[in-house]
Amino acid sequence: MPMKTDFKVLRVDLTTGNIQTELLSEDFYKRYPGGKALAGYYLLREMPANTEPFDPENVLILAAGLLTGAPVSTTPRYVVAGRSPLTYAVGSSEAAGYWGPELKQAGYEAVIITGRAENPVYLWINDQEVEIRSAENLWGRTTAEAQAMIREALGDEKVRVLQTGIAGENLVRFAGLTNDLRHFNGRNGLGAVFGAKNLKAVAVRGTRRYQEIAHDPDGLRELGRKLARQVRDNPQSWELQHRGTPGLIEPLNVSGMLPTRNFRQGAFEQMEDIKWEAYEKELLIARRTCFACAVRCKREVQIDGKPSEYGGPEYETLASFSSNCGISDLHVIAKANELCNAYMLDSISTGVTISFAMECFENGLIGLDDTDGIELRFGNADAMLAMIEKIAKRDGFGDILAEGSKRAAEKIGNGAIDYAQQVKGQEVPMHEPRGKYNVGMGYAVAEIGADHLIVAHDTMFTNPDSLPFRNAAPLGITQAEPARSLSDEKVRQYLILENWNSFENTVGYCFFGPAPRGFIHPDDVLASINLASGWNMTFDDLLEIGERAVNLHRLFNVREGFTSKDDDLPKRFYEPLENGFLEGESIDHDLFLAARAHLYQIKGWDPETGIPTRPRLEHLGLGWAADLLNL
Amino acid sequence: MILYAGGYLAFYTPDQNPEMACVLADQVPLRDLLSEIGIPAAEVQLVILNGAIVDLEQTYVQNQDVVKIFPGVDGG
Numbered sequence: 001m002p003m004k005t006d007f008k009v010l011r012v013d014l015t016t017g018n019i020q021t022e023l024l025s026e027d028f029y030k031r032y033p034g035g036k037a038l039a040g041y042y043l044l045r046e047m048p049a050n051t052e053p054f055d056p057e058n059v060l061i062l063a064a065g066l067l068t069g070a071p072v073s074t075t076p077r078y079v080v081a082g083r084s085p086l087t088y089a090v091g092s093s094e095a096a097g098y099w100g101p102e103l104k105q106a107g108y109e110a111v112i113i114t115g116r117a118e119n120p121v122y123l124w125i126n127d128q129e130v131e132i133r134s135a136e137n138l139w140g141r142t143t144a145e146a147q148a149m150i151r152e153a154l155g156d157e158k159v160r161v162l163q164t165g166i167a168g169e170n171l172v173r174f175a176g177l178t179n180d181l182r183h184f185n186g187r188n189g190l191g192a193v194f195g196a197k198n199l200k201a202v203a204v205r206g207t208r209r210y211q212e213i214a215h216d217p218d219g220l221r222e223l224g225r226k227l228a229r230q231v232r233d234n235p236q237s238w239e240l241q242h243r244g245t246p247g248l249i250e251p252l253n254v255s256g257m258l259p260t261r262n263f264r265q266g267a268f269e270q271m272e273d274i275k276w277e278a279y280e281k282e283l284l285i286a287r288r289t290c291f292a293c294a295v296r297c298k299r300e301v302q303i304d305g306k307p308s309e310y311g312g313p314e315y316e317t318l319a320s321f322s323s324n325c326g327i328s329d330l331h332v333i334a335k336a337n338e339l340c341n342a343y344m345l346d347s348i349s350t351g352v353t354i355s356f357a358m359e360c361f362e363n364g365l366i367g368l369d370d371t372d373g374i375e376l377r378f379g380n381a382d383a384m385l386a387m388i389e390k391i392a393k394r395d396g397f398g399d400i401l402a403e404g405s406k407r408a409a410e411k412i413g414n415g416a417i418d419y420a421q422q423v424k425g426q427e428v429p430m431h432e433p434r435g436k437y438n439v440g441m442g443y444a445v446a447e448i449g450a451d452h453l454i455v456a457h458d459t460m461f462t463n464p465d466s467l468p469f470r471n472a473a474p475l476g477i478t479q480a481e482p483a484r485s486l487s488d489e490k491v492r493q494y495l496i497l498e499n500w501n502s503f504e505n506t507v508g509y510c511f512f513g514p515a516p517r518g519f520i521h522p523d524d525v526l527a528s529i530n531l532a533s534g535w536n537m538t539f540d541d542l543l544e545i546g547e548r549a550v551n552l553h554r555l556f557n558v559r560e561g562f563t564s565k566d567d568d569l570p571k572r573f574y575e576p577l578e579n580g581f582l583e584g585e586s587i588d589h590d591l592f593l594a595a596r597a598h599l600y601q602i603k604g605w606d607p608e609t610g611i612p613t614r615p616r617l618e619h620l621g622l623g624w625a626a627d628l629l630n631l
Numbered sequence: 632m633i634l635y636a637g638g639y640l641a642f643y644t645p646d647q648n649p650e651m652a653c654v655l656a657d658q659v660p661l662r663d664l665l666s667e668i669g670i671p672a673a674e675v676q677l678v679i680l681n682g683a684i685v686d687l688e689q690t691y692v693q694n695q696d697v698v699k700i701f702p703g704v705d706g707g
Contacts, residue, residue, distance in 0.1 A: 235640070235643065235674070235702075236639050238642045239638060239639035239642065242641075247638060248704060251704040254701060255677055255704060315706075453706065456705060457706050459676065459704050460703050462676065466703065467673075468703065483703075
């Protein structure tokens with residue numbers, strides 16, 4: 001056996017309190033090596049069709065990946081999956097930090113949680129000892145309070161706590177999860193699924209080192225050391241270490257791609273107040289990192305002169321609450337970030353839902369009578385902070401916005417849906433698709449709804465001599481293409497990049513690790529897999545792992561009635577941008593739909609319906625899934 | 632002139648400082664200046680000369696200019 005582990009999965013039924021473990025075969029794990037792929041397998045196999053997201057039958061999967069916790073930078077990630085209460089599609093959200101490696105150290109590849117506890121509980125995994133404990137005293141607490149109380153109760157400051165917050169307890173449809181208060185499974189509302197199950201947290205402590213299970217521990221350690229040295233020699237990881245993601249504000253603004261005022265505009269006139277240099281001066285106090293990662297892209301900030309318990313805003317949070325809501329006060333943005341993390345709201349969906357409401361207000365679709373007397377206009381910082389509180393607590397107008405922008409728009413009516421920037425019900429992140437067409441394609445077709453980490457972004461592949469482009473060559477990207485193009489070659493590149501990211505989300509790699517976005521050359525990515533597993537895989541194998549996971553997610557959606565009509569962008573992106581470098585630019589809808597049909601076709605899916613075909617599924621070893629859906 | 636190397640382009644500047652002052656004897660092609668500093672032109676995707684977006688290949692700079700350069704911007 002190349003890997004020295006028995007691939008253990010923990011099953012917890014919260015209704016009965018039953019706790020079991022099961023072992024996976026290595027052959028099985030090789031096809032579904034953790035994360036997105038393993039979660040996709042179990043969701044399709046074990047969740048009954050038409051399960052309501054808040055019903056006990058919703059299956060929650062917490063899955064580490066093959067590499068999660070390895071001594072290699074950028075491999076701390078894990079997936080939380082289930083049916084999303086925001087999209088009603090497959091829900092799958094990754095996070096970094098420390099929880100995933102700790103789960104692996106406790107000896108588990110995944111935890112499968114079903115049922116609903118009668119009263120609030122948390123799960124305590126202490127190596128092989130597993131216990132369901134009361135969380136009644138934790139309900140209603142901020143995430144910082146709850147984490148401190150759990151650690152105190154367990155008598156161990158090093159316990160890693162994955163938890164939902166007050167927003168999840170209140171079933172806010174875009175409530176997320178946090179581990180160590182600074183790392184977030186933000187998207188898809190899976191924190192509300194925790195809340196619906198009366199599950200406050202999953203606390204973990206483990207003692208098994210990754211080196212005990214690796215096929216070639218010495219080789220893996222040596223590779224990890226080499227890669228740690230490379231962090232400072234690579235411009236992309238150097239940038240992440242020095243500035244973190246807030247460094248994106250200025251270049252996106254000058255490129256006309258900084259979402260501003262609910263995506264009407266691409267440039268923010270007060271950008272100088274929110275760019276990296278201002279962030280560094282006003283907020284930054286320290287840098288932090290995730291498990292065993294030399295990149296150190298996390299920021300620590302101060303609010304009102306005191307260090308925040310929740311870390312600093314990332315780019316997505318920064319843009320969604322600043323330019324997107326027309327607000328330029330960094331201290332307000334840091335406060336908004338803190339509120340989201342204390343109550344555990346997805347900061348992207350929160351910001352974009354509030355900007356949606358601001359546009360509704362400014363256009364007279366709602367008024368002070370609707371908003372509890374709050375002047376919900378772009379630029380009103382107090383209104384934005386008040387609305388975050390209201391959403392988390394489902395108070396007044398916040399109860400409507402807690403449903404997400406799509407449902408809120410349906411309730412408001414009068415064309416409000418045109419102001420809801422969402423796909424499949426999930427709010428669009430902070431990257432302007434009118435400047436990056438493949439990013440737009442990812443927003444449209446992603447099974448989880450709009451997300452910015454579906455493919456590496458178009459702007460990295462426009463110059464054949466640039467470092468990101470050269471590093472993508474082993475993946476099969478050898479022809480430079482404009483960012484604003486949907487040529488057949490561009491669609492082909494989309495497919496490669498989607499499968500590559502899906503592979504990363506399966507095995508536990510962070511988006512900032514492997515090239516082309518990160519500093520790790522694909523040859524070293526492949527080496528890390530083979531040193532860990534001994535499986536002698538090829539690039540094609542890695543891409544196929546990613547493709548298999550995408551197909552599993554697609555099949556989940558097909559079973560739930562999703563069609564190609566759900567794979568489209570909001571109307572706004574087919575209309576011209578109002579300002580900035582891309583002023584007047586829009587995406588041609590017909591061209592976009594033609595490119596989407598071509599994408600379906602080269603995926604081996606029906607070009608009209610977007611449903612995977614049996615031959616492609618059988619090629620991927622998913623004949624069982626084709627049988628399940630009668631395809 | 633003032634040169635601001637945005638995004639990861641600051642990695643290539645002396646002291647890895649994004650902003651630097653350059654004293655020029657004469658008007659020079661921006662591409663040549665970047666080459667002298669050690670910033671690969673292939674990594675430069677956007678050039679702003681005195682507030683206006685320009686084409687790197689057509690751009691000459693002189694002492695009173697303010698130039699900002701940026702790489703292709705990805706997400707995260």
